[in-house]
Amino acid sequence: MRFIDxxxxxxxxxxxxSLSAGTMPAVFSFDYWYERLSALLDxxxxxxxxxxxxDALMVELETRHAAIGSKAREALAA
Incomplete structure (x- = not known):
């Protein structure tokens, strides 16, 4: 149990x-964090x-991923 905590x-x-360090791509990718969180859920x-x-961390990750996607689409449209 302590390991999970x-x-x-x-x-x-x-x-x-790591996701907002200002580097593109991020220091550790969304996929990396998704895999780490998924492993805990398993x-x-x-x-x-x-x-x-x-679950709250997954929601945060998905929200950040969606926000980055929106910014990238806006930049391409400009």
């Missing part, structure tokens, strides 16, 4: 800065609070 804490701290011993934390 440590992973969630690490991803919470590292995901956003663990049989994940608790409901851990599931909710990972």
């Amino acid at each position: 440590d992973e969630i804490a690490h991803i919470t701290r590292a995901m956003a800065p 663990l049989a011993q994940i608790t409901p609070p851990q599931f909710r934390a990972v």
Whole structure:
């Protein structure tokens, strides 16, 4: 259980800065973070609070991905 909590804490701290470090492509890709979060969801011993934390990170990741996609489409249209 401690491993899962440590992973969630690490991803919470590292995901956003790595995606918005101002580099294109991002330091670690959306796919990288998606795989890390998906691996946690696949663990049989994940608790409901851990599931909710990972789910919230997935939502954040998807929101950031959609925002980047919108900005890229706007830049191409300009």
